[in-house]
Structure formats: structure tokens, C-alpha cells
Amino acid sequence: MTPGRQGAIGVFDSGIGGLTVYKALRAVLPPDERIVYLGDTARVPYGSKSEATVTHYALEGARFFAARGVKALVVACNTMSALALLPLRRAMAGPVIGVIEPGAEAVCRVTRSGIVGVIGTSATIRSGAYPRAILDRLPGARVVARACPLFVPLAEEGWTENDVARAAAAAYLHGLRDEGLDTLVLGCTHYPLLKRVIGETIGPQVRLVDSAEATADATRELLQGQGLLRGAGGEGAAPAGGAASTASDVVDAAGVEDHFYVTDPEELFHEVGSRFLGRPMGRLEQVDLTE
Amino acid sequence: MTPGRQGAIGVFDSGIGGLTVYKALRAVLPPDERIVYLGDTARVPYGSKSEATVTHYALEGARFFAARGVKALVVACNTMSALALLPLRRAMAGPVIGVIEPGAEAVCRVTRSGIVGVIGTSATIRSGAYPRAILDRLPGARVVARACPLFVPLAEEGWTENDVARAAAAAYLHGLRDEGLDTLVLGCTHYPLLKRVIGETIGPQVRLVDSAEATADATRELLQGQGLLRGAGGEGAAPAGGAASTASDVVDAAGVEDHFYVTDPEELFHEVGSRFLGRPMGRLEQVDLTE
Numbered sequence: 347m348t349p350g351r352q353g354a355i356g357v358f359d360s361g362i363g364g365l366t367v368y369k370a371l372r373a374v375l376p377p378d379e380r381i382v383y384l385g386d387t388a389r390v391p392y393g394s395k396s397e398a399t400v401t402h403y404a405l406e407g408a409r410f411f412a413a414r415g416v417k418a419l420v421v422a423c424n425t426m427s428a429l430a431l432l433p434l435r436r437a438m439a440g441p442v443i444g445v446i447e448p449g450a451e452a453v454c455r456v457t458r459s460g461i462v463g464v465i466g467t468s469a470t471i472r473s474g475a476y477p478r479a480i481l482d483r484l485p486g487a488r489v490v491a492r493a494c495p496l497f498v499p500l501a502e503e504g505w506t507e508n509d510v511a512r513a514a515a516a517a518y519l520h521g522l523r524d525e526g527l528d529t530l531v532l533g534c535t536h537y538p539l540l541k542r543v544i545g546e547t548i549g550p551q552v553r554l555v556d557s558a559e560a561t562a563d564a565t566r567e568l569l570q571g572q573g574l575l576r577g578a579g580g581e582g583a584a585p586a587g588g589a590a591s592t593a594s595d596v597v598d599a600a601g602v603e604d605h606f607y608v609t610d611p612e613e614l615f616h617e618v619g620s621r622f623l624g625r626p627m628g629r630l631e632q633v634d635l636t637e
Numbered sequence: 638m639t640p641g642r643q644g645a646i647g648v649f650d651s652g653i654g655g656l657t658v659y660k661a662l663r664a665v666l667p668p669d670e671r672i673v674y675l676g677d678t679a680r681v682p683y684g685s686k687s688e689a690t691v692t693h694y695a696l697e698g699a700r701f702f703a704a705r706g707v708k709a710l711v712v713a714c715n716t717m718s719a720l721a722l723l724p725l726r727r728a729m730a731g732p733v734i735g736v737i738e739p740g741a742e743a744v745c746r747v748t749r750s751g752i753v754g755v756i757g758t759s760a761t762i763r764s765g766a767y768p769r770a771i772l773d774r775l776p777g778a779r780v781v782a783r784a785c786p787l788f789v790p791l792a793e794e795g796w797t798e799n800d801v802a803r804a805a806a807a808a809y810l811h812g813l814r815d816e817g818l819d820t821l822v823l824g825c826t827h828y829p830l831l832k833r834v835i836g837e838t839i840g841p842q843v844r845l846v847d848s849a850e851a852t853a854d855a856t857r858e859l860l861q862g863q864g865l866l867r868g869a870g871g872e873g874a875a876p877a878g879g880a881a882s883t884a885s886d887v888v889d890a891a892g893v894e895d896h897f898y899v900t901d902p903e904e905l906f907h908e909v910g911s912r913f914l915g916r917p918m919g920r921l922e923q924v925d926l927t928e
Contacts (some may be wrong), residue, residue: 388690389680394793399679399901468905496801499790502685510787510808513800612687614759636927 349440349498351574353417354380354605355565358407362502362615363535364422365622367445368604371420376577381604382414386635388609391498392425393467393534400469404430407591408636409436410607416440417574420565424534424557425467428475441568447556448564449471450533456553457529460484463522463552465544466533467498475531490525492634494518494537502618507543515540515547519533523548531555537620607633640731642865644708645671645896646856649698653793653906654826655713656913658736659895661853662711667784667868672895673705677926679900682789683716684758684825694803695721697926699728701898708865711738711856715825715848716758719766732859739855740822741850747844748820751775754813754843755782756835757824758789767824781816785809785828792827793909798834801916806831806838814839822846830913898924 355375357368368383375381384407386392392400404426411419419442421427421434427444435442453462464476470493477489496514505511522530530552532538538556545554569575608615611632619627646666648659659674668671671747675698677683683691695717702710710733712725714716718735726733744753755767761784768780787805796802813821821843823829829847860866899906902923910918 388686390685394681394905395679396902447866495794496787496790496796498788503786505787505808508808509804510801513804517796517799517801610686610690612690614685 349415351417351576353415353440353574354382355569356411356414356416356419357381357383357384357422358404358411358419358599359385359422359428359535360392360403361387362618362622364497365619366535366538366558367420367422367561369623370558371565372604373560374566376575379576382411382416382607383604384410384607384633385615386609387612387615390582391467392423393469394495395425395469396596397429397452397469397473400426401430401433403436405437408434410633410635418443418565418569420561421445422535422558422561425469427464427610428470428473441572443559443561443565443568445535445557446475446479446533448560449555450476450483452555452557452560452566453480453529453531454483454487454567456555457487459526459528460487461525461529462487462489463525463527463530463548464489464533465494465497465518465522465530465537466513467490468495469494470533472618476531484528488525489508490522490527491524492518494534497540498534498536501539504618504621506539511540511543512547519544519547523552528550529553530557531557533557535542603610603628606630609633609635640706640708642867643710644731644865645673646714646860647705647707647710648672648674649695649702649710650674650676650713650826651683651717652676652678652692653909653913654789655908657711657826657829657847658711658852659850660914662771662856663847663895665853665857667773667866669867673707674895674897675701675924676752676898676906677900678906681901682758683714684760684789685758685786686716688720688764691717692724693723694926695725695726699725701924701926703729703865707731709734709856709860711852713826713849713852716760719757719761719764731865732863734852734856734859735769736826736848736852737766739851740824740846741767741774742855743846743851744771744820744822744850745774745778747846748775748778750817750819751778752816752818752820753778753780753822754816754839755780755817755824756785756788756809756813756821756828757782759784759786761824767822779816781813781818783809783813785825787843788831789825789827792830795909795912797830802831803838806834810835810838814843818843818845820844820846822848824848866910894919897921900924900926 418440421444427446431444718737722735730743
């Protein structure tokens with residue numbers, strides 16, 4: 347049984363990076379939608395781990411969200427979307443949206459030459475999920491993929507525009523630049539923080555695609571299509587307490603706030619999280635997924 | 638009940654880095670000593686996580702080693718040594734040796750000026766374990782500590798002598814160099830791989846101390862002192878099958894090899910592990926610590 351329109355929307359990430367997807371969702375969802383965010387900060391990163399381990403952790407997260415009756419689950423982590431989307435779909439009652447399909451859609455709309463670059467974690471690149479999703483939509487495309495493992499720790503260190511970031515971008519992207527691509531997918535939620543350095547290194551002729559916004563739009567459309575969007579009977583984003591909202595929606599909107607859960611009690615999440623959100627984070631709760 | 642002389646020696650790390658300690662142990666232990674190595678590669682790194690999470694993972698590892706009847710446990714991970722040594726000592730029947738005490742001993746022998754630098758993961762530095770251990774032995778010392786989170790992913794990427802490594806070393810170590818230190822502790826098992834770049838950045842007047850060798854020596858002494866060392870009745874390192882060995886030692890020496898366990902089935906461990914060991918790794922088995 348699905349929780350119906352009143353349920354919250356789950357956002358699942360291996361750590362902090364998924365806050366870019368959370369932020370994009372908040373920008374397009376009705377304000378009375380509730381979001382439950384889970385970052386598996388005790389076991390982050392997933393991007394250097396195997397499919398078996400990532401799937402194991404993903405299913406533990408699914409149990410957490412199922413217990414909280416979410417009506418839909420957004421998998422913000424590229425690695426989890428690449429490796430564990432099918433098992434997650436089997437485990438959850440409601441729809442499960444990954445970042446890779448919406449990202450691939452966006453790429454295919456943007457590219458002119460059909461030569462597309464993808465950068466991501468080792469696990470995402472090894473999975474081949476982006477090339478597959480892009481070629482499904484644009485069979486003549488040429489997709490050049492490259493793992494950039496250092497970009498995640500650089501973003502978490504806050505080293506997004508210094509000499510180290512520039513040297514790392516040069517080392518990873520030099521070969522890519524010569525491939526003649528016109529579009530580059532930032533296939534990891536951390537990478538938008540390095541957007542400026544990545545853009546300067548790859549050159550102005552290459553459009554950068556961040557899947558966070560595409561995923562937020564896809565989530566809103568899917569909820570609306572399935573009659574699961576709050577406000578206006580799923581007809582659109584209702585302003586909080588607006589004329590289109592039902593009475594219970596208004597009460598909810600006045601009383602609720604989004605919930606953020608992490609698996610490690612580390613205070614750092616607050617600091618780095620605020621950097622991702624561009625504003626101070628709300629309250630955090632710790633949870634043990636292995637129980 | 639302790640397993641006695643015939644038990645294996647456990648080496649516990651959050652991942653691959655502890656192989657430097659394994660290698661140092663193999664160099665000083667009798668060849669018929671068996672080593673069981675465990676790297677928690679599914680949850681690596683520990684260095685960015687909280688004390689509660691690191692202790693929780695450490696105790697799961699302790700259960701693994703207790704079930705395998707190890708006679709002594711060497712905690713190769715600096716973060717775990719800094720945060721979870723006491724709980725590990727309570728959980729294990731035999732002696733538990735961390736890397737921080739032997740590292741601090743070595744520093745105090747080496748320094749002339751008493752001004753000492755320590756670099757390590759965020760968790761190790763935040764714990765204050767190195768300054769405490771050094772000041773216990775050399776109360777007049779001045780200890781300057783600095784977290785260098787990027788060094789671990791740099792070492793795992795194999796970027797130990799390129800522009801990125803040099804830029805990261807410059808960013809982390811510049812301030813340290815002006816403190817007038819004469820000794821710098823590499824307080825993380827990954828850092829010896831960046832020894833050359835660290836040395837060039839900090840300058841030739843600063844001695845670098847790697848705790849792996851100090852820990853191996855301390856382990857050998859402790860086993861010998863407690864009558865737990867194989868060969869020659871704990872009197873010294875017996876050559877394999879040498880005159881000082883008992884018959885059962887010889888049979889063991891002929892039949893045993895060291896065991897390496899990881900929590901993630903990722904093949905990468907083999908490649909990076911071989912880089913740490915300087916030779917191809919032996920066989921690996923996967924294990925689930927949460928069961």
C-alpha cells in the first residue's frame with residue numbers, strides 16, 4: 347500500500363552532496379510538501395565501493411524510508427542511482443526516481459554535436475549507466491566517460507577554487523577536452539561546487555549539465571502525473587496556505603518542517619551542509635540503519 | 638582466556654593503509670608468525686567520522702578478531718588508535734597495540750628542538766591523541782597539529798608526486814613550516830606514500846617520522862616480553878625451520894600463510910594494496926562485520 351498524497355518525499359544520499367537535489371526540489375515543489383532527507387554519512391563515500399556493498403547499504407536506507415511512509419523516493423546519489431536503482435524500486439511501494447535518467451534526458455536536449463562527456467565517481471563511471479541512458483535516447487551519440495575521484499574530497503574540504511582544485515581539474519579533464527565534446531555531465535552531486543574550475547578547464551565551448559534540477563523537475567512531473575502532488579489536487583505548486591490548498595494541507599504546511607537524518611553524529615555535516623544549501627541547515631537527527 | 642603463542646597476530650585497519658604496518662611487522666617478526674589482516678574497506682575512511690561511529694566499527698572488528706583467536710591485535714589505523722583504543726582493549730583478551738604510542742616514542746627520541754609537527758586525518762587531529770602522548774613523554778615539547786584530509790584520497794589515486802600532490806602539500810604545510818619544527822609525524826598510514834612531496838614542501842631540516850616501523854618494533858618487544866612470540870621460546874626471531882624452532886612451529890611455518898580480509902569485494906584493493914606492499918598481494922576474502 348502506498349502512503350498517498352499526504353506522505354513525505356524521501357531524498358536519499360550517501361552523504362551531503364544530495365543537498366543540491368534537495369535544494370532543487372524545494373524550488374519546484376509546493377511549499378507544503380514535506381521532505382525527509384537521509385545522508386549515510388557514517389559510510390560515505392559510496393563512489394569507491396563495489397556494487398554489492400552499495401546495494402546492501404541502499405536497501406538498508408529503503409527500510410528506513412519505508413518505515414517513515416514516504417510516497418516517493420528520490421535517489422540523489424549518482425553512484426546509488428547507477429548501481430542500485432532496480433533493487434530500490436523492488437523494495438519501495440511508491441515511485442523511485444534516480445538522477446541518471448533525468449540527467450541523460452537533459453544532456454540529449456542540450457547537445458548539438460552528439461559528443462558528450464560524463465564525469466563521476468569510480469563506481470558510477472565503471473557501471474556505464476550514463477552512456478547506456480544517453481545512447482537509449484540518442485543512439486548516434488558518442489559518450490566519453492572519466493572518473494574523477496578527487497573531486498568529492500576537494501568539495502568537502504571547501505577547496506573549490508584554489509590551486510589544488512585547478513591542478514586536479516587539469517589532470518582529469520585534459521584528455522577529455524581533446525575529444526571535441528560540446529556537453530559535459532557533472533555526474534556526481536558534489537561536482538557542481540567545482541563548476542567554475544571545471545568550466546575554466548574544459549573551456550567555454552562545453553555546456554555543463556547538472557542533473558539536480560532535471561531530477562527535481564522529473565520528480566514534480568511524476569508526482570503530478572500519479573496524483574501524488576500536494577495542493578490543487580496535484581494540479582500545480584500551491585503557494586503555502588493559498589486558495590487552492592485544502593484545510594488539512596494548510597495545517598500541515600504551518601506545522602511541518604523538513605527532516606534531515608544522518609548516520610554519523612559528526613558536526614561537520616552542519617558546516618558543509620550549509621555550504622551546499624547556501625544557508626544554515628535545520629535540525630539534524632542521527633539514525634542507525636543497521637538496526 | 639588468551640589464545641597463547643600459537644595464535645595469529647591481528648592487524649586492523651579501516652582500509653588499505655595498514656598494509657604499511659603489516660609490511661613493517663613482517664620485517665621484524667619470526668617468519669612462522671601468522672598475521673590476519675582486516676581492512677574495513679566497505680566503510681573506509683574512518684578519518685572523517687565521529688568518535689561514536691569509529692568506536693562502533695572498531696568493536697565490530699574486535700568481534701571478528703576474537704572469533705579468530707588472535708593472540709594480539711595491532712591497530713594500524715591512526716584514527717582508530719586515537720579514538721577507540723580503550724574500548725578495543727576492554728573487548729580483547731590479549732594485548733592491543735595502537736600506532737600512536739610507538740609513534741610518540743619515536744618522535745621524542747628524534748626531536749632536538751622539542752618543536753614537533755603532527756599531520757593526520759581530521760578525526761585523529763581533533764582527538765588530540767598525538768599531542769597528549771608526546772607531552773606525556775616530553776613535557777616541555779611544543780606540538781603543532783594539522784589535519785590534511787586530501788592526502789588519503791591522493792595516495793589512493795596514486796597521485797603521490799604530481800602537481801596536485803604538490804599543490805595540496807603546499808596548502809596544508811605552509812603554515813606549519815614557519816613554526817620552526819624539526820620533526821614531523823606522518824600520523825596516518827597513507828601519508829608515507831606522499832613522503833617525498835611532504836619532505837620537499839616542509840624542507841630538509843625537518844625529520845619525518847612514520848609510526849609503522851616503531852609500531853612493529855613495539856609489537857615484537859611486547860610479544861617477547863609476554864612470552865607470546867613464536868620460535869626460540871619467545872627469545873628472538875627464529876628463521877623459518879631454524880634450529881631454535883620446535884617441530885610444530887616448523888610444520889606451521891611450512892603450512893601457513895597470512896590472511897587478508899576486506900569488507901568490500903572491490904578489486905581495487907588488490908591494485909592499491911600491491912602499491913602499498915611493493916609486491917603483488919596474496920589472496921583476499923570478503924567478510925561482513927555487521928553479522
